Amino acid sequence: MPVNIPRDLPARATLEDEGIFVMSQERASHQDIRPLRIAILNLMPTKIATETQLLRVLGSTPLQVEITLLHMASHESRNTAPEHLEAFYATFDDVRDEYFDGLVITGAPIEKLDFEDVDYWPEMTEILDWSTEHVHSTMHVCWGAQAALYRHYGVGKYELPAKTFGVFNHRVIAPEAILLRGFDEEFAAPHSRHTDVHAADIEATGKVDLLAVSEEAGVFMAATPDFRQVFITGHPEYDRDTLAREYRRDVEAGLEIEKPQHYFPDDDPEREPVMRWRGHGFLLYANWLNYCVYQQTPFQPDTPGG
Template structure:
């Protein structure tokens, strides 16, 4: 089944060219189906790129999904046009009285800032508090995962000596969470961050289980037992060339960053990287939609 999105959203044409089934909101209105209502709080600078990456993963299930794109009202984007935000995005205040089956909170390139120093942190805490009553399950990604762990459970982040960047092997921790259904015992996933969260701090909460870790990149996946809070510290949504574009952006700006590990063939930045994590990225999002959202959400989300 398709993801429902506005007809003129830029991501739509890209996904249709990839033979991904998308549907206009007009056509969806004629179907006698209650679609899952999924919101995406997009904190990334290149919002169109992130929209496309996430919608690609959300499309690969038998469920019909209605997307609401959100941006922060207390931060002005310098990399996405005001016209795009006006056409396709809402602010939190515009949806605060609604209930959603699921919410995705993306990463943001602000990891080195203390949470309280982020200009939209007060708005972010309002959103995180709101998810407890108005969202069936929230999927936090990268900085979004760190923000959620900190606000809900007091888990701090720690700056690392060298940026964690690359495609790393991960192993399951033995948890029986449905989020892991179908996962290989060892799987690959990309990371791109300057800070880390510690497995011991997460486990010490007594409320969040660590589900998958990497010897090199640390915690990758954690969740509450009821699946209402899921935390992914990496970027399973990344395209094959995303880490390469980030690396070249940083080096062009004179920023000293390591060559992404286990990413370029032969560790040669001139070589074309390949996507070796796509399957598990799709599986993670499908499991989240099925087990944490669809199987748990009431038919009338306002009664959740």
């Protein structure tokens, strides 16, 4: 079954060219089925690229998924046209009385700021608190994961001496977890962040389980025992060239940046990176949609704890 997105969303053409099954809202309305209601809170400045990446992995399962895109009302986006936000996005005020089967909260390039110094932090905390009652399962990604761990459990973040940047190897430490069904014992995933959360701090909460870690990149995946809250510190949804574009952007801006680790063949930025994380990225989101959302959410989404 397809991911249900607006007919004119720019991501649609890209996904159709890749063979991802997408469906217009008009066609979906004629099917006698309740689709999963999934919201995406897109905090990234490159919103169209992030939409495409997330819709790609969310559209890889047999489940019909109805997508609601959200942006922050308290923050003015400088990299996305207002017309795009007006046409395809809602704000929290638009949906605060609604219920969703799932929510994805993306990362944001603001890790070095204290949480309270982020201009939209009051709105962010309101959304995080709302999600515990109005969403059955929330997938928090990168800065979104750090923000949620801090808000819900008081887990702090630590600035790194050098950016964690590249494609790193990870090992599964909870093979029985439903989120990791079908995973190899070791798998690759991209990271791009200036801050870190510590495994010991997460374990000290007594309420969040570690699921996968990396010797080089640290914690990768954690979740509450009921999988109502999932935390991913990396970017398994990234495209082949996402890290390359980030690297070249920073080089052109004159910033100090090392080449992404374990990414370019022979560490040569002129060579095309090998995609070696997509399979597990698709599997992660498929497991989340199936086991953490579809298999557990009540038929009526206005009772998310049922």
